[in-house]
Amino acid sequence: MNGDWQSFLSEQGAAFEAERVTGFNGADGLEPAATEDDLTVPLTEYGVIEVGGSEAAEFLQNQLTNDVQHLPADGSRLAAWLNPKGRILVTFRVIPREGGFYLVLPRERMEPVLKRLRMFVLRSDVTLTDISDDSALIATAGPGASGRVAGVFGEAPGEAHGLVRGDAGTAIRLPGPGERFLALVSAEGAPAAWQALAQGAAAGSAAAWWLTEVRAGIPTITDATTEAFVPQMVNFHAINGVSFRKGCYPGQEVVARMQYLGKLKRRMYRARTEGDAAPEAGAEVHTPDREQAIGRVVQSAPLPDGGSELLAVLEIAVVDEALALEVEGQRLDLLELPYTVDVPGT
The missing domain is CATH 3.30.1360.120 (Probable tRNA modification gtpase trme; domain 1)
Structure with missing residues (x-):
């Protein structure tokens, strides 16, 4: 600086x-x-x-x-x-x-x-x-x-x-x-x-x-999440961060295949927690009945009245089943995003 x-x-x-x-x-x-x-x-x-x-x-x-x-x-x-x-x-x-x-x-x-x-x-x-x-x-x-x-x-x-x-x-x-x-x-x-x-x-x-x-x-x-997600997982296709009409770039085949031939299993959601500390970027998200993580925090920010809001990439199937979610021992409640997300393959 x-x-x-x-x-x-x-x-x-x-x-x-x-x-x-x-x-x-x-x-x-x-x-x-x-x-x-x-x-x-x-x-x-x-x-x-x-x-x-x-x-x-x-x-x-x-x-x-x-x-x-x-x-x-x-x-x-x-x-x-x-x-x-x-x-x-x-x-x-x-x-x-x-x-x-x-x-x-x-x-x-x-x-x-x-x-x-x-x-x-x-x-x-x-x-x-x-x-x-x-x-x-x-x-x-x-x-x-x-x-x-x-x-x-x-x-x-x-x-x-x-x-x-x-x-x-x-x-x-x-x-x-x-x-x-x-x-x-x-x-x-x-x-x-x-x-x-x-x-x-x-x-x-x-x-x-x-x-x-x-x-x-x-x-x-950030450093905590680099190489963790493909663009569609963080909704980059929904916020005009990807062009599907331009030529090749590193990883382009993977992105195009996901968009047109694959099925996206994870995408980014907005959520709130009630804990004292905002979860760290990269923190794993779990359901009580699974040992394996079903998602990761992308970024978070504290709220003035306690708790925090965050963006997290989660398994779509788990969200659709309305299963309980938690991160770092805190309950995760989903919130609306200000845009619509089209999920490739659905």
């Missing part, structure tokens, strides 16, 4: 655990996140890869699950990078820029992903650069979010995944219930952007933002 940006946030009252913000002045921001009130969060646990070179679009087109070559200048896309067996190594938000792209991903995935991606560059005119310390990501949500974004960038994007550019950087409207935006700015300009985006909003923790992501049904693959 950029040292000046971290120092500025500390002056605003931010507390850190490693590179993740845990709250401001003793408040974690979970209440406004839970009530979809105004909230602004510095996403210091995320990083950015800058992809450049004359063959940048072709390179990403041949690596990622989504269509990069036809990505409009005023739009962004979710995408995943897979291993040859079709398992997700990392999830990205792909943002077009002049002369290339930005890839937003969890910082903990940065080093292994960059190292592996560079192996595929070979003689292509492609550059891959970690610009995490030269940039900053700020998320803002709530009824006043579009007004705050417009105040910084001149206007706010109107459609989910749409983006606008201004002198301050780039702002993207994110899908999900309520207004949610992601701002990508320079580290130098981050303090001014923060002050404007936080005006009239609660300053929140990383956990508060993850609660909005869980409620939006947007999965993020």
